[in-house]
Amino acid sequence: MADALSGVTETVADDELLWRGLRKEWIREENGVQVITSVAFKDRTPGNGYRVSVFRRALFSDAEVRQLFGPAFVAVAEIRAAVPRSLEWGVVADTEGQHASHALIVPPAGKGTNARDRDSGTMSKKSELRRLDTAA
Amino acid sequence: MTQLARTTGDLDRRRPVPDLSLQWEEVVVPGSDPAPWMSDALRAVNAFEELGPGWDGGDGPVPSTEVLQLARRIVVETAQVQIGQAPHIGPVPGGGVQIEWHLCGRDLELEILPDLSLGLLAIDGERVFAQEVSIVERVPKARALVEWLTR
Numbered sequence: 001m002a003d004a005l006s007g008v009t010e011t012v013a014d015d016e017l018l019w020r021g022l023r024k025e026w027i028r029e030e031n032g033v034q035v036i037t038s039v040a041f042k043d044r045t046p047g048n049g050y051r052v053s054v055f056r057r058a059l060f061s062d063a064e065v066r067q068l069f070g071p072a073f074v075a076v077a078e079i080r081a082a083v084p085r086s087l088e089w090g091v092v093a094d095t096e097g098q099h100a101s102h103a104l105i106v107p108p109a110g111k112g113t114n115a116r117d118r119d120s121g122t123m124s125k126k127s128e129l130r131r132l133d134t135a136a
Numbered sequence: 137m138t139q140l141a142r143t144t145g146d147l148d149r150r151r152p153v154p155d156l157s158l159q160w161e162e163v164v165v166p167g168s169d170p171a172p173w174m175s176d177a178l179r180a181v182n183a184f185e186e187l188g189p190g191w192d193g194g195d196g197p198v199p200s201t202e203v204l205q206l207a208r209r210i211v212v213e214t215a216q217v218q219i220g221q222a223p224h225i226g227p228v229p230g231g232g233v234q235i236e237w238h239l240c241g242r243d244l245e246l247e248i249l250p251d252l253s254l255g256l257l258a259i260d261g262e263r264v265f266a267q268e269v270s271i272v273e274r275v276p277k278a279r280a281l282v283e284w285l286t287r
Contacts, residue, residue: 021193025180025226030238037226037236038257044230044250045196053194072191114266117247117257 012091012103014082018054020127021073027129036077036127041105041120050116052105054079056093059101068099069132077127087119173222174215177235180225181207184233192229197250199231206248206274207233213275214282235278239285246278256281 012018026040043052055068057078069076081091090106097103105123107116184207187198199207207225214223214235223235231250236243247255254274258265258281269277 023191023226028224028236037224037234038245039226039228039234042228042230043192043196044228044232045194046230046250048196048230070190070193073193113255113268114257117245117255117266118264121257
């Protein structure tokens with residue numbers, strides 16, 4: 001793990017891949033294709049400020065995948081940091097997080113609920129679904 | 137035909153405006169033929185009662201009993217609309233429930249928020265309609281939007 005972290009700064013690069021854990025209910029089927037729902041990029045937890053928890057793929061090993069994504073998660077949504085940034089959301093490393101790879105997708109202060117919800121849909125559409133049994 | 141239309145119009149004018157109070161909303165009167173997906177959708181909602189700590193990967197609350205009750209009411213009400221496609225239903229981090237349809241280029245997301253208001257997002261091509269609906273309007277509005285999907 002120490003090797004994986006060497007040379008990494010707290011800045012999350014635009015081309016970094018971020019993983020968001022997916023429960024089975026956050027995946028729907030459309031014309032036989034599995035699609036990530038907008039719920040995957042929502043978080044209404046009180047006091048959370050609508051921030052979405054993700055993990056930076058470059059900062060954890062294959063062996064740590066199941067440690068970070070518990071049994072409730074059947075898959076992950078893989079998204080590049082540039083996508084939320086294109087919607088004016090921030091992507092920041094969580095320096096006090098549960099793991100060195102933990103990061104947060106943070107909504108801009110000026111966006112209301114409706115705009116944020118639309119952005120959640122956009123982020124889900126621009127994510128790749130990766131099953132956890134094959135993702136690593 | 138003209139006479140019939142005029143008569144119907146008269147009746148419409150005499151029909152009292154429904155009282156959209158919370159008490160009125162509590163009463164769900166199922167029609168004779170609810171959509172075939174209703175039972176599965178209710179089972180999906182009931183399954184959220186089993187969610188426990190850490191269900192969202194963090195320490196967010198699970199959907200409350202009241203949120204699940206409202207989700208069931210919306211399922212039953214919208215199942216009265218003759219729409220063949222079953223909704224997709226998922227728990228939302230923070231304690232909400234989202235009920236969504238995606239049909240013929242139209243998307244409808246109904247999100248029951250932890251405070252029991254209803255967030256809705258309807259997309260028809262480039263047109264987007266989003267609103268947070270008050271407690272009084274939420275169930276009738278949910279049904280009206282599902283009817284919109286079928287038109």
